[in-house]
Amino acid sequence: MVSRTPLILLACGSFNPITNMHMRLFELARDHLQKTGRYQVIEGIMSPVNDDYRKKGLVSARHRIAMAKLALETSDWIRVDPWESEQETWTETVKVLRHHYNESLRLLQSKKELMKNKWPIERSTEDPLSYQHSVLPELKLLCGADFLQTFKTPNLWKEEHIKEIVEKFGLVCISRAGSDPAQYISESDLLTQFQHNIFLVKEWIQNEISATQIRYALCRGLSVKYLIPDSVISYIARHNIYTEDSERKNEGDLLQPLKLHNTTVNPLND
Numbered sequence: 639m640v641s642r643t644p645l646i647l648l649a650c651g652s653f654n655p656i657t658n659m660h661m662r663l664f665e666l667a668r669d670h671l672q673k674t675g676r677y678q679v680i681e682g683i684m685s686p687v688n689d690d691y692r693k694k695g696l697v698s699a700r701h702r703i704a705m706a707k708l709a710l711e712t713s714d715w716i717r718v719d720p721w722e723s724e725q726e727t728w729t730e731t732v733k734v735l736r737h738h739y740n741e742s743l744r745l746l747q748s749k750k751e752l753m754k755n756k757w758p759i760e761r762s763t764e765d766p767l768s769y770q771h772s773v774l775p776e777l778k779l780l781c782g783a784d785f786l787q788t789f790k791t792p793n794l795w796k797e798e799h800i801k802e803i804v805e806k807f808g809l810v811c812i813s814r815a816g817s818d819p820a821q822y823i824s825e826s827d828l829l830t831q832f833q834h835n836i837f838l839v840k841e842w843i844q845n846e847i848s849a850t851q852i853r854y855a856l857c858r859g860l861s862v863k864y865l866i867p868d869s870v871i872s873y874i875a876r877h878n879i880y881t882e883d884s885e886r887k888n889e890g891d892l893l894q895p896l897k898l899h900n901t902t903v904n905p906l907n908d
């Protein structure tokens with residue numbers, strides 16, 4: 639049997655709030671990558687952005703993490719990770735990737751240590767996927783096509799970070815109405831150079847749920863049932879999270895990545 643490379647998918651974003659589509663991204667990506675015959679998707683990680691990102695209407699990470707945890711209770715392979723949101727300031731995405739990759743290596747090492755101390759018979763029966771412990775895992779950034787499109791927003795991303803993401807890690811990009819990732823890749827020399835490491839996944843059933851639209855509906859008292867999990871709807875109601883006030887949070891503020899690059903335009907925070 640040809641061994642598959644263990645693969646971890648990492649999605650970064652606001653998740654304000656988590657929607658059914660955010661979870662679908664992982665399912666679509668896993669199906670696509672497993673069908674290539676090259677990968678065994680072993681884990682999905684959702685990493686809600688730090689409050690210091692300063693996006694308009696971004697509610698506290700404490701709530702965004704709690705909602706994602708509730709939503710992911712029904713998944714046996716996707717989890718939410720608070721590391722990024724717990725840092726002092728906003729963290730560039732490539733550094734979040736580096737952190738989670740190092741964590742996966744650390745885990746692999748400790749599993750190997752554990753195996754070393756076991757009798758051979760225990761080793762062979764304990765974990766049917768134990769062969770994976772000897773193969774280095776890969777970590778890929780999972781995103782929607784609009785995320786890929788932001789690479790060309792002036793001053794938002796450092797060129798060397800985009801290069802590291804597509805060269806060292808890799809991207810899995812799910813189609814989204816209004817974005818044409820294939821065309822966008824063909825327009826970028828850097829993305830074209832590394833397109834073997836960019837997986838474009840076509841969503842087979844159009845699903846245009848947007849977290850911003852969910853927040854607007856909640857503010858207007860409209861139903862969002864069947865667009866986000868019931869447990870998340872109850873949490874939002876209990877804590878009265880999305881209001882006209884919360885929507886004004888960070889209004890007029892510059893997104894932290896743009897601030898870091900010292901620019902005066904703010905295309906994402908109008």
Ligand SMILES: Nc1ncnc2c1ncn2[C@@H]1O[C@H](COP(=O)(O)OP(=O)(O)OP(=O)(O)O)[C@@H](O)[C@H]1O
Pocket residue numbers: 649650651652653654657659660663780781782783784785812813814815845846847848849850851
């Ligand atoms: N309907 C969708 N189709 C494809 N990708 C999506 C969809 N909704 C969200 N994503 C992806 O999920 C990730 C996290 O997105 P984000 O938290 O910004 O959610 P969003 O629904 O796009 O919110 P907003 O409307 O506030 O921008 C991004 O990579 C984004 O492209």
Ligand SMILES: NC(=O)c1ccc[n+]([C@@H]2O[C@H](COP(=O)(O)O)[C@@H](O)[C@H]2O)c1
Pocket residue numbers: 650651652653687691693729730731732785794795796799895
């Ligand atoms: N230079 C960078 O690393 C950079 C720039 C802009 C956004 N991002 C990330 O992309 C994601 C964008 O999320 P939203 O689509 O919700 O704005 C966030 O996780 C944010 O941290 C990273």
Ligand SMILES: [Zn+2]
Pocket residue numbers: 784
């Ligand atoms: Zn978005």
